[in-house]
Amino acid sequence: MQKTILIVILLVLFCSCKQKNQEIMEPKKTIIRKQPKTISFHFEKSKEWLAKNTDSTKIRIALAINRTDKNNITKMDSILIPSDLTGDLAFYLPFPLEVPYLKSITKIIYFSYPTQTFAAYENGELIYTGPTNMGRKKDPTPTGLFYTNWKAEKTTSTFNDEWDLYWNFNIANKLGIGWHQYQLPGYPASHSCLRLQEKDAKYLYNWADQWILKNDENILVKGTPVIVFGAYPFGESKPWLQLVQSPKALNISADEIEQATKSYLNGILSEQKKRENRPSKE
Template sequence: MDSVIIPTDRSGDIAFYLPFPVEVPYLVDVDKILFFSYPTQTFAAYENGILIYTGPTNMGRKKDQTPTGLFFTNWKAEETISTFDDEWKLLWNFNIENKKGVGFHQYDLPGYPASHSCLRLLEKDAKYLYKWADQWVLVDDENVKFKGTPVIVFGSYPFGKPKPWLQLVENPKALTIAESEIEKVTEPYLETILKEQEKRKKS
């Protein structure tokens, strides 16, 4: 049997209960960026360093782990069919890795990494990100003129070990993602992110 952890005070906005920081000054020059945390199974959207949206996600299972690193949103579709099983309908799908078919979309969240590499979301969250993120702009079928919104997938999940959030019973801040961690995972990619952002602005 699994466990359910309920905060004693539920009067605040969901952002105060999820692990991402509400502000990251390091991101002040980044117009839009989306983060997915593997260990906490949560995501966060920022605009110029301010958290504007956050929620839960379930990512790739041990056998089919979600790739980590920097990606950009590519194409989107309100409904598409999974490349793993043609009976699976993926709603509000936004692709981030075209060749591997990885994207974020609405699908059931069992509460742990269970997907075939994609990033599952609640329907309301999938709809929000579907409208919020930018698509790529193509020159032709083979070449990208402008990339979409940057997406960073980071961290690792302790497969085969107790679920990370069970630590919250002993330490309520066990899963907190510090501003410094966001800066650390972004720093290797910041130059690329700003370069691609400038290209789009000049279009």
């Protein structure tokens, strides 16, 4: 009798633990995106197109494709517009929706210099993407691996103290480089930083992790990895203008992401492990 009771108790405990584990390890939500029927592009007169298109979703897509913002798009004569605007933004920009090679990386951000776009991935799945305007020819954005450091909702530019930078997240502390909201004229125009639309800058500001300092001189845990890659063809036409003739001209493959990441992978995973194993009290 006692043996039977003991078995019942063990079964109850096992089922209870199993249920708790299932509650803790909830399945990851799959991102459902609406795909347009076709992907093709053509030119429109900027002011004429804006006058007859007031839908915020369509305007967001147009801004992203032209690597610009609401203020600067009106200054453009012609703009690039998809023939089918019914899809989600990710389908009109070059980053792949999935990169199996990144499955082991919890969070990572990429900035593509030639396409002037960025993408954030969680375990290999694209979760956010948008346009950027990076460093001009005179002040190029350095490429390679960086990690997010400190952040500030509002700070002042080190280049010009009259420039206010919102949702600033530093990635190269000694160089003073980071992403932040600032005007996007539709081409690389910054003094090395990574300019973003305000909505995008705020999203990455809240999503990425800051570094954790041991003291004023030493880093205990680095932030979210950021890889800046590729080269912009300064002096030539904007690369995205090719999309009219070849809608897939700028597509970035999963293999390209792998190649841009491979030499950094061990270091990224090592830093990730440090963050995961960090005592909760710190």
